[in-house]
Amino acid sequence: MPETAHPTADGPQITASHRELLDQVLDKWSLQVLDxxxxxxxxxxxxxxxxxxxxQKSLTATLRRLERNGMVERVIVSSRPLAVEYRITPLGTTLxxxxxxxxxxxxxxxxxxxxxxxxxxxxxx
Amino acid sequence: MPETAHPTADGPQITASHRELLDQVLDKWSLQVLDxxxxxxxxxxxxxxxxxxxxQKSLTATLRRLERNGMVERVIVSSRPLAVEYRITPLGTTLxxxxxxxxxxxxxxxxxxxxxxxxxxxxxx
DNA sequence: CGGTATCCCCTTTGATACTG
DNA sequence: CAGTATCAAAGGGGATACCG
Numbered sequence: 416m417p418e419t420a421h422p423t424a425d426g427p428q429i430t431a432s433h434r435e436l437l438d439q440v441l442d443k444w445s446l447q448v449l450d451x452x453x454x455x456x457x458x459x460x461x462x463x464x465x466x467x468x469x470x471q472k473s474l475t476a477t478l479r480r481l482e483r484n485g486m487v488e489r490v491i492v493s494s495r496p497l498a499v500e501y502r503i504t505p506l507g508t509t510l511x512x513x514x515x516x517x518x519x520x521x522x523x524x525x526x527x528x529x530x531x532x533x534x535x536x537x538x539x540x
Numbered sequence: 541m542p543e544t545a546h547p548t549a550d551g552p553q554i555t556a557s558h559r560e561l562l563d564q565v566l567d568k569w570s571l572q573v574l575d576x577x578x579x580x581x582x583x584x585x586x587x588x589x590x591x592x593x594x595x596q597k598s599l600t601a602t603l604r605r606l607e608r609n610g611m612v613e614r615v616i617v618s619s620r621p622l623a624v625e626y627r628i629t630p631l632g633t634t635l636x637x638x639x640x641x642x643x644x645x646x647x648x649x650x651x652x653x654x655x656x657x658x659x660x661x662x663x664x665x
Numbered sequence: 666c667g668g669t670a671t672c673c674c675c676t677t678t679g680a681t682a683c684t685g
Numbered sequence: 686c687a688g689t690a691t692c693a694a695a696g697g698g699g700a701t702a703c704c705g
Binding site (some may be wrong): 458459460471472473496497498499 | 686687688689
Binding site for chain 2 (some may be wrong): 426427428429433436437438443444446447450451460478482483484485506509510511513514515516517518519520521522524525528530531532535536
């Protein structure tokens, strides 16, 4: 047993590489990009319009990272004037299922969370 | 229908408040704190020892945030010398189930991810 | 023991300009 | 259209010191 293991762990360990992967695919922009690409394949500027708050730079970085991790595919459709289409991969859809589960969790628990926040903030003041 | 809705959305929407909640409970330290507290209730310095890389400041901030969101409970056990125990709440355990699902996903897909990364990094060079 | 307060750094983020 | 390059701004995180 590795020295970092929990004596009675019943779930998978949190390793650095697992955390890194989650960081790279569950961040603010990745969630929205994956969501948009699950709807339909999209071009770069289509994604910008679908996610108004994202900057070029952040969108590029997000797409490259998702592509590197095998979550999205970059397809050059034509070379004149230059069209690039991004699509979700089968691997990406397995992540989307988890993201949906997370969003359902936030929806379900948000009332409890807001009560907890109100209680916490009250006894602060 | 809100203007930000997906025309054919089949999952929950990503709203700012939902994203904010996920940011506050799925970050690097929160995962490890929740994991540790699922094992057993722990004192502050116990947690520091369980998670060697975390600083006082980050651990305090993480615990306060999780407490505010109703995921952990702060219990003052005695006032001499001063003992504080942190415990996971029922709401926190519902999150732990999802974290376990995420970690299982990373375990299962990591081989595919690593192949994708190798392919991507190769065609870079 | 269980924190808070302060300073500082350093990475991410954003704005802007330019390119194939 | 689909980016890259550069610089400025901001915020999180760490080190250190101090308090109840």
